[in-house]
Amino acid sequence: MSVAAEVPPVGALLRTWRERRRLSQQELSNRSRVSTRHLSRVETGKAHPTPEMLMRLSDSLEVPLRDRNRILLAAGYAPRYRDRRLDDASIAVVMDGLRRLLDAHLPYPALLLDDHWDIVDANAAVDQLLSGCAPELLEPPINVVRVCLHPEGLADRISNLTEWGGHLLQQVGHRAERTHDQCHHELVAEISGYLGGPVPAIPRTSHTGPVITLEIDVDGAPLRFFSTSATLSTATDATLEGLHLETFLPADEATRHRFDRRRACLEGPHGLG
Numbered sequence: 001m002s003v004a005a006e007v008p009p010v011g012a013l014l015r016t017w018r019e020r021r022r023l024s025q026q027e028l029s030n031r032s033r034v035s036t037r038h039l040s041r042v043e044t045g046k047a048h049p050t051p052e053m054l055m056r057l058s059d060s061l062e063v064p065l066r067d068r069n070r071i072l073l074a075a076g077y078a079p080r081y082r083d084r085r086l087d088d089a090s091i092a093v094v095m096d097g098l099r100r101l102l103d104a105h106l107p108y109p110a111l112l113l114d115d116h117w118d119i120v121d122a123n124a125a126v127d128q129l130l131s132g133c134a135p136e137l138l139e140p141p142i143n144v145v146r147v148c149l150h151p152e153g154l155a156d157r158i159s160n161l162t163e164w165g166g167h168l169l170q171q172v173g174h175r176a177e178r179t180h181d182q183c184h185h186e187l188v189a190e191i192s193g194y195l196g197g198p199v200p201a202i203p204r205t206s207h208t209g210p211v212i213t214l215e216i217d218v219d220g221a222p223l224r225f226f227s228t229s230a231t232l233s234t235a236t237d238a239t240l241e242g243l244h245l246e247t248f249l250p251a252d253e254a255t256r257h258r259f260d261r262r263r264a265c266l267e268g269p270h271g272l273g
Contacts (some may be wrong), residue, residue: 017061091240229246
């Protein structure tokens with residue numbers, strides 16, 4: 001059987017994404033300004049959509065770029081979005097800019113992650129957090145969620161493991177729901193096992209602080225961080241769309257002092273500090 005024969009019709013793909021987003025035809029019609037009658041005809045294969053209509057529907061359904069290419073191909077059109085390797089020369093300036101952000105965040109930890117939470121790059125401060133993990137967990141590709149929650153990773157050193165693990169599980173689960181990527185669903189199942197099964201959502205009002213923190217022991221010192229995440233909202237490349245920058249900042253003065261003191265030691269008497 002040929003590969004082409006296994007590709008679902010474009011109408012079926014659109015209906016699948018609409019159902020994944022839990023939208024009725026009327027709701028999608030309102031969002032996309034495509035009539036429900038025409039939308040129904042497209043989904044049942046009675047009408048053939050133009051590339052422009054497919055892009056409008058994909059925008060309304062928030063379809064990831066790789067899947068937009070699949071929708072276009074299913075309709076007989078050429079894909080519109082490149083899917084380059086991270087070492088491709090054409091995106092070198094973007095990758096260089098992201099790596100500069102990692103270094104600019106020193107002395108605090110920062111990581112550049114792909115869509116599956118595998119580490120693409122990290123700054124030097126991350127090494128302090130990963131010390132003591134089982135060597136096999138640090139073999140590329142290093143999955144930061146797995147390292148955090150695996151029993152031979154950081155789990156024993158995270159004092160609020162249930163809270164932080166629940167936070168990570170919700171993040172991965174949300175992305176699995178958005179992308180319907182099998183790898184995301186497998187990661188959800190894996191980390192749920194580390195946490196002893198599905199972790200219920202913790203109401204934000206139950207937290208004692210203003211943000212959820214990572215509370216981790218490093219060389220005998222309890223450290224507390226809060227994290228931020230940034231993505232390339234203007235990406236037109238499928239690989240770049242999945243990248244996100246995770247940065248950690250001190251959540252208390254003791255943590256800030258430890259890392260600021262380390263920066264002063266590294267800079268030395270002739271440094272800028």
